Amino acid sequence: xxxxxxxxxxxxxxxxxxxxxxxxxxxxxxxxxxxxxxxxxxxxxxxxxxxxxxxxxxxxxxxxxxxxxxxxxxxxxxxxxxxxxxxxxxxxxxxxxxxxxxxxxxxxxxxxxxxxxxxxxxxxxxxxxxxxxxxxxxxxxxxxxxxxxxxxxxxxxxxxxxxxxxxxxxxxxxxxxxxxxxxxxxxxxxxxxxxxxxxxxxxxxxxxxxxxxxxxxxxxxxxxxxxxxxxxxxxxxxxxxxxxxxxxxxxxxxxxxxxxxxxxxxxxxxxxxxxxxxxxxxxxxxxxxxxxxxxxxxxxxxxxxxxxxxxxxxxxxxxxxxxxxxxxx
Amino acid sequence: xxxxxxxxxxxxxxxxxxxxxxxxxxxxxxxxxxxxxxxxxxxxxxxxxxxxxxxxxxxxxxxxxxxxxxxxxxxxxxxxxxxxxxxxxxxxxxxxxxxxxxxxxxxxxxxxxxxxxxxxxxxxxxxxxxxxxxxxxxxxxxxxxxxxxxxxxxxxxxxxxxxxxxxxxxxxxxxxxxxxxxxxxxxxxxxxxxxxxxxxxxxxxxxxxxxxxxxxxxxxxxxxxxxxxxxxxxxxxxxxxxxxxxxxxxxxxxxxxxxxxxxxxxxxxxxxxxxxxxxxxxxxxxxxxxxxxxxxxxxxxxxxxxxxxxxxxxxxxxxxxxxxxxxxx
Amino acid sequence: xxxxxxxxxxxxxxxxxxxxxxxxxxxxxxxxxxxxxxxxxxxxxxxxxxxxxxxxxxxxxxxxxxxxxxxxxxxxxxxxxxxxxxxxxxxxxxxxxxxxxxxxxxxxxxxxxxxxxxxxxxxxxxxxxxxxxxxxxxxxxxxxxxxxxxxxxxxxxxxxxxxxxxxxxxxxxxxxxxxxxxxxxxxxxxxxxxxxxxxxxxxxxxxxxxxxxxxxxxxxxxxxxxxxxxxxxxxxxxxxxxxxxxxxxxxxxxxxxxxxxxxxxxxxxxxxxxxxxxxxxxxxxxxxxxxxxxxxxxxxxxxxxxxxxxxxxxxxxxxxxxxxxxxxx
Numbered sequence: 013x014x015x016x017x018x019x020x021x022x023x024x025x026x027x028x029x030x031x032x033x034x035x036x037x038x039x040x041x042x043x044x045x046x047x048x049x050x051x052x053x054x055x056x057x058x059x060x061x062x063x064x065x066x067x068x069x070x071x072x073x074x075x076x077x078x079x080x081x082x083x084x085x086x087x088x089x090x091x092x093x094x095x096x097x098x099x100x101x102x103x104x105x106x107x108x109x110x111x112x113x114x115x116x117x118x119x120x121x122x123x124x125x126x127x128x129x130x131x132x133x134x135x136x137x138x139x140x141x142x143x144x145x146x147x148x149x150x151x152x153x154x155x156x157x158x159x160x161x162x163x164x165x166x167x168x169x170x171x172x173x174x175x176x177x178x179x180x181x182x183x184x185x186x187x188x189x190x191x192x193x194x195x196x197x198x199x200x201x202x203x204x205x206x207x208x209x210x211x212x213x214x215x216x217x218x219x220x221x222x223x224x225x226x227x228x229x230x231x232x233x234x235x236x237x238x239x240x241x242x243x244x245x246x247x248x249x250x251x252x253x254x255x256x257x258x259x260x261x262x263x264x265x266x267x268x269x270x271x272x273x274x275x276x277x278x279x280x281x282x283x284x285x286x287x288x289x290x291x292x293x294x295x296x297x298x299x300x301x302x303x304x305x306x307x308x309x310x311x312x313x314x315x316x317x318x319x320x321x322x323x324x325x326x327x328x329x330x331x332x333x334x335x336x337x338x339x340x341x
Numbered sequence: 342x343x344x345x346x347x348x349x350x351x352x353x354x355x356x357x358x359x360x361x362x363x364x365x366x367x368x369x370x371x372x373x374x375x376x377x378x379x380x381x382x383x384x385x386x387x388x389x390x391x392x393x394x395x396x397x398x399x400x401x402x403x404x405x406x407x408x409x410x411x412x413x414x415x416x417x418x419x420x421x422x423x424x425x426x427x428x429x430x431x432x433x434x435x436x437x438x439x440x441x442x443x444x445x446x447x448x449x450x451x452x453x454x455x456x457x458x459x460x461x462x463x464x465x466x467x468x469x470x471x472x473x474x475x476x477x478x479x480x481x482x483x484x485x486x487x488x489x490x491x492x493x494x495x496x497x498x499x500x501x502x503x504x505x506x507x508x509x510x511x512x513x514x515x516x517x518x519x520x521x522x523x524x525x526x527x528x529x530x531x532x533x534x535x536x537x538x539x540x541x542x543x544x545x546x547x548x549x550x551x552x553x554x555x556x557x558x559x560x561x562x563x564x565x566x567x568x569x570x571x572x573x574x575x576x577x578x579x580x581x582x583x584x585x586x587x588x589x590x591x592x593x594x595x596x597x598x599x600x601x602x603x604x605x606x607x608x609x610x611x612x613x614x615x616x617x618x619x620x621x622x623x624x625x626x627x628x629x630x631x632x633x634x635x636x637x638x639x640x641x642x643x644x645x646x647x648x649x650x651x652x653x654x655x656x657x658x659x660x661x662x663x664x665x666x667x668x669x670x
Numbered sequence: 671x672x673x674x675x676x677x678x679x680x681x682x683x684x685x686x687x688x689x690x691x692x693x694x695x696x697x698x699x700x701x702x703x704x705x706x707x708x709x710x711x712x713x714x715x716x717x718x719x720x721x722x723x724x725x726x727x728x729x730x731x732x733x734x735x736x737x738x739x740x741x742x743x744x745x746x747x748x749x750x751x752x753x754x755x756x757x758x759x760x761x762x763x764x765x766x767x768x769x770x771x772x773x774x775x776x777x778x779x780x781x782x783x784x785x786x787x788x789x790x791x792x793x794x795x796x797x798x799x800x801x802x803x804x805x806x807x808x809x810x811x812x813x814x815x816x817x818x819x820x821x822x823x824x825x826x827x828x829x830x831x832x833x834x835x836x837x838x839x840x841x842x843x844x845x846x847x848x849x850x851x852x853x854x855x856x857x858x859x860x861x862x863x864x865x866x867x868x869x870x871x872x873x874x875x876x877x878x879x880x881x882x883x884x885x886x887x888x889x890x891x892x893x894x895x896x897x898x899x900x901x902x903x904x905x906x907x908x909x910x911x912x913x914x915x916x917x918x919x920x921x922x923x924x925x926x927x928x929x930x931x932x933x934x935x936x937x938x939x940x941x942x943x944x945x946x947x948x949x950x951x952x953x954x955x956x957x958x959x960x961x962x963x964x965x966x967x968x969x970x971x972x973x974x975x976x977x978x979x980x981x982x983x984x985x986x987x988x989x990x991x992x993x994x995x996x997x998x999x
Binding site for chain 1: 804805806846848906907908909910947951954955956957958959960961962965980981982984985986987988989990991992
Binding site: 146147248251289296297298300302323326328333 | 417
């Protein structure tokens, strides 16, 4: 999913299964943290991982468990060497691990569930590889969304897994006022980066943004663009200011902006406009999907990013004005 | 989607982006009105457009906004010349524009939303082109259904967009009696044509039917067939008579009958039977989907037509008895 | 779907429509009963059919109606000879027929609905053939799940079809205690086989298991494995003991185990482990899907089996360790 990943074809079945060293596997697990934001850079991954531990030891620990287990699963099942070492089989496990502790609470059974979630994330990453490649699409964080959807829906049915809704999963009643304060604005701007990892703390987002700039100034700038477009769109539509301040309306736009701006499209003015439009569409979609998932007791996760990006990427072959980076080679 | 569209392959990415004249673009916008019913005929489109303005200036205006914006979007993004001039990128925008005023009410913000809906309809038409072409399917009105689903679900979350449920979107409590009166019958027969465009007035449907006969006697007859099969199926199953009279149970059957009877299948007895079966299946599906969409606060739109037609069209390669028009060439 | 079906390619459109004798058609209808469990064996099919009549004349009769109508539909529409005679167009109709009497009750209209369900199951089997073959997947019982979903959702809207929820469709309030008794265990073990056909009676399951062993010791053993894995997983997660005893948590695992163990994968240790994991994942998924379908008034049917098997089968091309039987040829 990183720019590197385009050449080595994360989207096609492995030509051969090759030897892994443990060091490569460990680097794959680390890179998986950055790959959530499409970055294979080790420094970027390290900074984001530090930010997760800063957010709280539980977040950090479950992210680490997810990364390690997902990577080991991929290695054990002999997924292609490059996919594993670039973290492409890992990033969904990172998010899946965090989702478990956020939505199930920190109980012994949650550790088991985090392991299960990470294993399943790796498998579903392969599934979406098969299902989406024929359309020129990639899995993005879809596997994490699917696995977490299923786990969060099913958990309350099982006595040994479910110990009541944890505090971290309670959405407090938010005031619906659309009048955005300065605090909402700047905190929202940073929370948009951390909310990708279920964290609502602005300085965690700040550290993550620093990590993204480490991966490249272009990466950092498109992350900033996504955050700004997300806030502006949500404000223009009249979304509740409190949710804007918590990053709820912007984290998907950040991912969409990174996807189109850095990974998928060439650097042209038309493509830049398309990226802005995609980030805005993602923000609007966030409300629809929140309503939908609330109806049957699940959560939005990064569905808006995935659905908007899949839809707008699949449209590109018909739109001569928009040009894919992949067509360069 | 019209019979013309089969040859010039609306389903494949454009071979070249060619010059458009403004006149061609305008004709494309007009043809988009007829393409809702699969017709590229200018006269047919004109008559249906008149019928929409007869139904009310708001319906007419928003349909026109949708047609113009969707067509301009396609031209701006350099969609292939023929798709634009035949109205194939326009018809979903027409329906999307009307849906906005029906479900959001006539407010200044609704004009902005209609523009957004039309732009998105054009993009999602391209998306479904990519996703469905490998299966030999076409987008039909799926893009409109998807965009309207998302907009109607999300709108109440946004203060600046949502001004309460408008009168036009309120479904009055209908008596559940299945005993169909003569008035239900003949009004339903005509409303089945207008209900495709969210209009419940029988004489609007009558004008539209005249437009369809202008496009060809075969077109008119299959529209009539769809309407009759829809009413008979709904009556046989015991649907509420009031809904039959409002065209709720028949408008999808009209579209399915036009799709299979005029656009997709050759003129054989077996294919005729398959068309009738498809129209009946569409009617039955209407109830299931209405229940489903009501559960999470959306609407049926033309989902039953799309889903039934996709399913039964995808089945054809396995059924030697049923023969596609496309295989002639 | 049986092991035989792999060679003759149930997944590709018919090369030619060939003559059917009535005897072949009749055998196809009978084989359809066994094909629910992936078996084309006539003896196995006969034993399962007997078990269905033992479960009650209504179950037996509607299964028979479904089998006959689905097979005749396929023959009438000239589906390829082998698909029909191997029962591959029939098995969904068998389940669809039973579902109608269970969820609508035994009324005259239900016979009409069973015929409609069987016809639609055959058509949707063809649909999924077209949609899934490009991904290397097969329809499994997906057509039955889709058709029953639609019928159960839509039925209450139609006066002439709906006569109130029948006793057979009422789920009694189950105690949520996860403490499994010995009776729960052994009754659940056998009910897991019968629950595939909506039957909760342990000795019906016992007869069916005997039928599976008739089709081959390997078939019987993987059915046993699925049932055991289903019970163990449900117990470990803390599912309500009463539901385990009724086979609710295990019937999908039986199908998944048969699919991966007998039909899809080669006999290696890694593949065996993957089959166990798939059966466990299916069981966990059962809870999520039950919650989901309950929300909008439908039922779980064999969705967990289909979704888990599609997902894990689509993942295989990326997992060098797991090897498909189909790659042998």
